[in-house]
Amino acid sequence: MKIKAIKTRVFKPKENLFLFVEKYLPKISEKSILIITSKIVALAEGRLVKYIDEKSKAKIIKAESEFTLKTKYVFLTIKDGIVMANAGVDESNADGNIILLPNDSFKAAAQIRKYFCHKYKFKNFGVIITDSRCLPLRAGITGVALGYAGFKGLKNYQGKPDIFKRPFKYSRVDVADSLATAAVLEMGEGDERKPLAIINEAPVEYTNRTNKNELKIDIKEDIYGPLFRKIK
Numbered sequence: 001m002k003i004k005a006i007k008t009r010v011f012k013p014k015e016n017l018f019l020f021v022e023k024y025l026p027k028i029s030e031k032s033i034l035i036i037t038s039k040i041v042a043l044a045e046g047r048l049v050k051y052i053d054e055k056s057k058a059k060i061i062k063a064e065s066e067f068t069l070k071t072k073y074v075f076l077t078i079k080d081g082i083v084m085a086n087a088g089v090d091e092s093n094a095d096g097n098i099i100l101l102p103n104d105s106f107k108a109a110a111q112i113r114k115y116f117c118h119k120y121k122f123k124n125f126g127v128i129i130t131d132s133r134c135l136p137l138r139a140g141i142t143g144v145a146l147g148y149a150g151f152k153g154l155k156n157y158q159g160k161p162d163i164f165k166r167p168f169k170y171s172r173v174d175v176a177d178s179l180a181t182a183a184v185l186e187m188g189e190g191d192e193r194k195p196l197a198i199i200n201e202a203p204v205e206y207t208n209r210t211n212k213n214e215l216k217i218d219i220k221e222d223i224y225g226p227l228f229r230k231i232k
Contacts, residue, residue, distance in 0.1 A: 033126035105147025126150035143184030145176035
């Protein structure tokens with residue numbers, strides 16, 4: 001698998017996202033995956049507000065969340081079925097503004113994929129909208145796929161044999177978030193100005209229909225569910 005992060009100028013609010021991506025994309029080919037940070041997708045949608053104070057920011061976070069819990073450093077939130085800090089509300093690289101997450105990252109990924117498939121006559125082409133997240137009891141951040149299109153985001157090993165011919169009972173691989181994490185590592189989190197990346201030779205199964213719920217787990221079935229049930 002090969003990943004190439006792409007340096008750009010600073011993206012402007014409500015700028016045309018398609019033209020911006022086209023301008024900086026290198027030559028792309030069939031069976032590649034375009035990675036786009038959620039920040040520029042949100043900016044293209046006008047999803048930003050002026051930062052006033054922490055109180056107003058907290059109101060925005062709560063309005064954007066399905067669940068909020070105040071912690072020492074951030075609000076622990078659930079948004080769109082994903083546990084994240086502050087519902088993705090971000091002040092970094094925002095020039096005094098607060099940037100929210102895109103309205104619908106799966107819809108945005110599908111629209112971007114449709115545009116480039118039509119332009120280049122692709123049949124197998126993927127798009128991932130990425131953000132960063134923290135994992136419980138682990139320092140640092142990794143990537144997460146807020147939305148994606150063009151490939152299956154979950155690889156199922158259930159019923160298949162391991163190297164000793166024993167069938168897997170539960171094993172599944174989160175393909176979408178794994179690719180997002182690899183790309184975010186290349187794109188950076190500081191002043192790199194690399195909001196785009198291309199992944200080639202990714203081990204994915206391409207598809208025209210994306211199941212946006214395939215990675216979601218009911219909290220009653222989640223192995224971390226007992227921890228959440230103890231939170232009041």
